[in-house]
């Protein structure tokens with residue numbers, strides 16, 4: 001059985017009449033990269049603050065590595081590194097000086113802190129800028145230094161709130177790549193929040209879709225796609241050469257066909273069987289010249305639209 005690193009047990013956070021998080025149950029496995037996705041105001045930050053023990057759930061319990069987050073916040077803090085959406089550094093100090101300071105504040109000797117700082121600066125691909133003042137860093141560079149800063153404390157879990165916000169596409173790519181590496185090479189458990197599904201899906205083992213305080217669905221992208229298409233129906237794109245306008249009528253009489261739509265170029269045929277064999281046989285036996293019979297899966301944009309409908313969409 002997989003070891004659970006973060007467990008949210010039926011947690012609710014009520015702010016006066018507003019329920020920011022509503023009876024949330026979720027487990028994140030050790031070594032997993034999990035993306036908490038949702039539009040602005042969904043309750044992602046509130047959930048993160050509860051995991052960090054910074055705010056108490058109104059109901060329910062949070063455990064990190066088996067430790068109760070509210071009762072033992074200091075022990076949780078020792079295991080978790082948190083990257084807020086805006087990292088605070090001493091701007092007139094260099095990158096490496098900032099990291100060494102963090103190391104020393106966490107009980108390392110100067111030599112140990114320096115060694116560890118150099119190691120992590122290299123890992124986050126920032127050694128070229130280690131002697132530069134942080135005030136001169138771009139936002140993407142600050143985020144990477146922020147990660148190195150967290151790693152100075154040897155955490156088991158890294159939590160990041162909207163880590164890609166305000167970074168250019170190249171910087172985002174570098175940061176996501178780095179996050180994936182940290183999980184793969186160092187076995188870190190990583191939780192990140194985002195409202196950009198297409199970005200984080202590249203690196204997340206699983207994502208949870210969070211809207212108005214509730215987790216609507218979670219799983220890997222394939223599972224989410226399957227859930228969207230209910231359990232058994234499959235969608236096919238069909239193009240025939242000799243469409244004699246009776247196709248829709250004929251096809252809709254087939255028992256395995258649930259729906260047929262025309263998108264101006266092709267038919268989208270939803271069938272309730274796993275195998276497309278019957279559909280192919282239908283075209284052949286009815287003398288249609290079949291140009292395309294392609295099984296479609298829902299794209300990320302579809303997932304986003306479906307699940308986030310009704311939620312406030314961020315950009």
Ligand SMILES: Nc1ncnc2c1ncn2[C@@H]1O[C@H](COP(=O)(O)OP(=O)(O)OP(=O)(O)O)[C@@H](O)[C@H]1O
Pocket residue numbers: 015018019020038039040041042043044045046047
């Ligand atoms: N301290 C607070 N007091 C009252 N309401 C709050 C407080 N913090 C958050 N909320 C409300 O809780 C809801 C969830 O907010 P939260 O910041 O967790 O969402 P989010 O998904 O992180 O969105 P964003 O990306 O915009 O920060 C919102 O309606 C917000 O207004």
